Amino acid sequence: MKLYQFIGPAFHASTLGKAGKQISLRRQEWNSGCQKYGVCFTSVHLIASLFLWFLLHFPAFGNAQTNLKGKVVERNEEKKMENELPGANVYWLGGDFPTVTDEHGDFTIKLADQLPAYLIVSYVGFQSDTILIEKAKKIKVTLKSSVELQGIDITARREAVGISTINPINVEKISQKELLKAACCNLSEAFETSPTVNVAYKDAVTGAKEIQMLGLSGVYSQLMTENISSMRGISGIYGLAFIPGPWMESIQVTKGSGSVVNGYESTTGQINIELLKPDLIETPRFYLNLFRELNGNSEINTHFKKTINDKLSSILMIHGNYMGREMDHNDDHFKDVPSGHQLNLYNRWQYHSGSKLESQFGVKLLTDRREGGQLKDAVATGPTGQIYSTQVDNKRLEAFMKVGIIYPEKPFKSIGNIVDASIHDLKSNFGLKSYDATQKSLFIQSIYQNTFAQTNHQYKFGLNYRYDITEQRFNNQASQIIENVPGVFAEYTYNYIDKLTTIVGAREDYHNNFGWIFTPRFHSKYNFTESFLIRLSAGRSFRIPSLYSDNISVMASSKELRVVEDILPERAWNYGFNSTVKFVLFNREASLSGDIYRTDFIDQLIVDAYSDSSAILFYNLNGKSYSNSMQFTFNYELLPRLDVRLAYKLDDVKSTYQGILQDKPLVSRNKALANIAYATSNEHWKFDYTLIWDGQKKLPITREHAEHGQANSYSPDFYIMHAQVTKVFKRFEVYGGCENLLDFTQHQPVINSENPFSNEFDASRIWGPVDGRRVFAGLRYKIQ
Amino acid sequence: MFVLLAFLFSSIKSNAQIDTVKIMTSSLCSTCKKKIEHDLSFEKGVKSSDVNIDSKEVLVVYDSKKTNPEKIKIAITKSGYDADSLKADPKAFNRLPDCCKDPDAHH
Numbered sequence: 001m002k003l004y005q006f007i008g009p010a011f012h013a014s015t016l017g018k019a020g021k022q023i024s025l026r027r028q029e030w031n032s033g034c035q036k037y038g039v040c041f042t043s044v045h046l047i048a049s050l051f052l053w054f055l056l057h058f059p060a061f062g063n064a065q066t067n068l069k070g071k072v073v074e075r076n077e078e079k080k081m082e083n084e085l086p087g088a089n090v091y092w093l094g095g096d097f098p099t100v101t102d103e104h105g106d107f108t109i110k111l112a113d114q115l116p117a118y119l120i121v122s123y124v125g126f127q128s129d130t131i132l133i134e135k136a137k138k139i140k141v142t143l144k145s146s147v148e149l150q151g152i153d154i155t156a157r158r159e160a161v162g163i164s165t166i167n168p169i170n171v172e173k174i175s176q177k178e179l180l181k182a183a184c185c186n187l188s189e190a191f192e193t194s195p196t197v198n199v200a201y202k203d204a205v206t207g208a209k210e211i212q213m214l215g216l217s218g219v220y221s222q223l224m225t226e227n228i229s230s231m232r233g234i235s236g237i238y239g240l241a242f243i244p245g246p247w248m249e250s251i252q253v254t255k256g257s258g259s260v261v262n263g264y265e266s267t268t269g270q271i272n273i274e275l276l277k278p279d280l281i282e283t284p285r286f287y288l289n290l291f292r293e294l295n296g297n298s299e300i301n302t303h304f305k306k307t308i309n310d311k312l313s314s315i316l317m318i319h320g321n322y323m324g325r326e327m328d329h330n331d332d333h334f335k336d337v338p339s340g341h342q343l344n345l346y347n348r349w350q351y352h353s354g355s356k357l358e359s360q361f362g363v364k365l366l367t368d369r370r371e372g373g374q375l376k377d378a379v380a381t382g383p384t385g386q387i388y389s390t391q392v393d394n395k396r397l398e399a400f401m402k403v404g405i406i407y408p409e410k411p412f413k414s415i416g417n418i419v420d421a422s423i424h425d426l427k428s429n430f431g432l433k434s435y436d437a438t439q440k441s442l443f444i445q446s447i448y449q450n451t452f453a454q455t456n457h458q459y460k461f462g463l464n465y466r467y468d469i470t471e472q473r474f475n476n477q478a479s480q481i482i483e484n485v486p487g488v489f490a491e492y493t494y495n496y497i498d499k500l501t502t503i504v505g506a507r508e509d510y511h512n513n514f515g516w517i518f519t520p521r522f523h524s525k526y527n528f529t530e531s532f533l534i535r536l537s538a539g540r541s542f543r544i545p546s547l548y549s550d551n552i553s554v555m556a557s558s559k560e561l562r563v564v565e566d567i568l569p570e571r572a573w574n575y576g577f578n579s580t581v582k583f584v585l586f587n588r589e590a591s592l593s594g595d596i597y598r599t600d601f602i603d604q605l606i607v608d609a610y611s612d613s614s615a616i617l618f619y620n621l622n623g624k625s626y627s628n629s630m631q632f633t634f635n636y637e638l639l640p641r642l643d644v645r646l647a648y649k650l651d652d653v654k655s656t657y658q659g660i661l662q663d664k665p666l667v668s669r670n671k672a673l674a675n676i677a678y679a680t681s682n683e684h685w686k687f688d689y690t691l692i693w694d695g696q697k698k699l700p701i702t703r704e705h706a707e708h709g710q711a712n713s714y715s716p717d718f719y720i721m722h723a724q725v726t727k728v729f730k731r732f733e734v735y736g737g738c739e740n741l742l743d744f745t746q747h748q749p750v751i752n753s754e755n756p757f758s759n760e761f762d763a764s765r766i767w768g769p770v771d772g773r774r775v776f777a778g779l780r781y782k783i784q
Numbered sequence: 785m786f787v788l789l790a791f792l793f794s795s796i797k798s799n800a801q802i803d804t805v806k807i808m809t810s811s812l813c814s815t816c817k818k819k820i821e822h823d824l825s826f827e828k829g830v831k832s833s834d835v836n837i838d839s840k841e842v843l844v845v846y847d848s849k850k851t852n853p854e855k856i857k858i859a860i861t862k863s864g865y866d867a868d869s870l871k872a873d874p875k876a877f878n879r880l881p882d883c884c885k886d887p888d889a890h891h
Contacts, residue, residue: 281813281815281881281883282815285881307882681831681832682825682831682832683822683825684825684826729826730822730823730826783879784815784819784881
């Protein structure tokens with residue numbers, strides 16, 4: 001068929017490619033005709049064109065063979081089966097007549113105007129297939145997953161930190177391989193090799209740690225466990241120590257706003273922790289881990305997996321730790337690390353009906369005690385002859401249930417329901433101050449998702465309800481906060497071939513104390529090629545700050561806590577841009593990712609440690625408060641099994657303190673990270689090394705500075721090194737290493753350590769490591 | 785001095801005779817592949833191994849001065865898998881996870 005000869009270029013502009021050259025020649029003839037006669041279309045040509053265009057687009061009128069039918073399948077290496085692939089993109093070379101396979105993997109595409117022509121079948125995560133079509137005969141296309149780059153001899157290994165080119169939302173995945181690079185006793189150590197999330201001690205006495213993302217405190221990142229918001233409120237204060245390392249299967253770190261599905265609170269990002277699942281074959285049947293540090297800290301982890309039948313399975317995970325020794329290597333008579341113990345249990349059941357129903361049930365139980373402060377033999381200067389000590393007791397009970405309804409014939413349609421209930425009890429004291437709180441929470445959510453037309457339009461909508469009752473007492477002031485928040489949300493995802501994916505979401509919640517909250521979120525990803533893409537995101541967040549639980553470290557000082565006015569909820573906008581390139585450098589895989597995020601606060605709780613040296617002031621933001629965060633990450637497989645990561649981050653974080661825009665204290669402007677991981681060819685030996693450089697940080701004012709009329713000072717920059725060696729034996733593996741190899745610690749983490757009950761005492765001015773070098777060793781034994 | 789050291793090192797490092805062999809196993813899934821490869825890596829003389837999930841064959845690269853195909857096959861049976869005509873050790877087979885024992889078991 002040589003339709004282009006009769007149909008004018010106006011109708012046929014899209015079918016270029018091989019035919020393009022001939023069309024441009026035709027156009028020349030047309031143009032000369034135009035010039036000669038002054039008319040570009042003659043009526044004959046117009047009618048002929050219309051008629052043939054009709055034939056082409058309405059098969060009923062013309063040749064029945066105007067469509068090409070086919071089926072797309074994926075090859076499943078595991079089960080040696082072929083699975084139908086719904087949602088695969090099918091289009092002609094040049095982008096013509098794009099269509100998508102239905103739930104059976106079948107497609108019907110309008111035939112290209114000229115055969116033979118190339119048909120392209122693609123699906124995100126798979127190698128595209130280009131087929132030369134000569135006639136309209138039904139075809140079958142088999143796609144293979146795109147793990148290996150074509151034509152280059154690269155042994156594909158699981159990338160430890162996955163910078164995705166598939167997900168439109170900027171998600172950094174920390175896999176189990178990455179988690180094993182560090183001692184990783186619990187969640188707070190899980191981010192040692194991640195450039196995006198920083199973890200630091202909140203104070204020098206309690207052992208509490210906090211996360212930092214995009215230059216802002218961890219309270220602005222939403223932490224979730226299995227997509228259920230966790231560590232909110234009271235449980236978030238010490239929460240990082242409550243998820244043991246071996247319990248985690250992977251962590252997904254989302255930068256920027258995140259999806260509306262998870263709520264309105266996430267400002268800088270969302271961190272979702274996936275725990276071990278009993279229905280996966282990768283989860284061992286029995287696991288035992290023993291861990292011991294030179295400073296006396298001992299930990300034990302054990303898992304028992306039970307597969308009852310092919311529908312029901314369960315796992316029981318037990319964690320215990322004990323730290324009895326008092327360590328004081330800087331001779332300030334304060335414990336470097338608090339002593340204490342923890343017992344943590346998790347039992348999870350998973351049920352697959354085989355047809356429509358999927359369900360899960362889980363229970364968590366935790367008890368943790370930490371004692372910090374002065375050593376037993378320190379000189380007691382307290383009013384009743386006591387030493388300065390801190391005690392923190394956490395007790396938690398949580399249960400959750402998930403029920404999902406899936407439609408096997410429609411893989412994109414499902415209904416998910418979650419119910420989660422918890423009680424958390426905290427009792428703590430810091431010298432003469434005390435803080436007790438009990439939080440009871442209930443969370444219910446229902447999400448319906450489906451696609452319409454073809455799978456390039458996906459949508460979700462859902463309802464959720466949150467109830468929290470928090471009773472707290474700070475010294476003698478008791479208060480109760482009740483939150484009752486129902487909400488509704490909707491999210492629409494649009495896919496255009498594999499090039500463009502856009503997610504638009506919105507939610508509306510009604511808060512019993514603050515009224516209607518509208519939260520819009522936007523994410524978009526554009527693939528220039530399969531390995532080069534850009535991402536954009538924008539979204540708004542809403543958060544109710546909690547004076548004490550967000551700022552618990554201020555208790556470890558003698559500063560007065562002064563609340564100047566009624567505190568408003570915090571509202572912020574977050575905008576982000578990310579660019580990721582995957583390429584081959586000297587025959588080896590590499591990736592480079594760059595992003596820039598801006599967070600703009602409209603309302604914020606300002607914790608002012610600047611203006612008054614004897615007090616910490618709490619007031620509402622009056623002026624600008626923002627964070628500009630830029631990060632570059634480079635991952636490279638330098639040699640076989642030798643992975644290198646280099647990252648640099650620049651954080652420009654400022655807030656307005658009593659009318660003056662200043663750098664936020666205790667945030668470094670520059671940070672860099674280098675990580676090298678090597679495994680021998682038989683994988684019997686593994687070596688991991690991390691070097692972190694942390695830049696200068698502005699320090700909060702102290703009484704000394706005020707008296708001497710000094711301006712705010714800065715902390716020095718410093719280096720931290722971690723190293724670990726793992727030896728794999730046939731039935732078990734042994735590992736050992738050192739955290740903070742250089743033994744760098746902050747000079748004077750406790751100000752006025754000789755007089756902790758005086759006005760000048762301050763253990764909250766933390767800018768660097770508080771514990772020194774930590775040498776550890778451990779053993780892992782598992783039955784697969 | 786360096787020449788002497790180099791000479792010493794070259795004599796210590798024996799001339800390995802690299803050979804390969806393909807053995808048919810009863811591997812059923814990727815867990816089986818990982819286990820066979822892991823266990824074989826501890827066999828004296830085995831340099832590397834690669835199980836093909838589709839064909840169930842394992843390609844073993846070994847030093848023929850230290851081991852031979854017979855020893856390798858015995859090692860595979862001790863892991864709980866068949867090796868060509870040799871049957872898996874029953875005790876080791878029982879210790880395998882369900883998916884590696886029953887081809888119809890849910891993954």
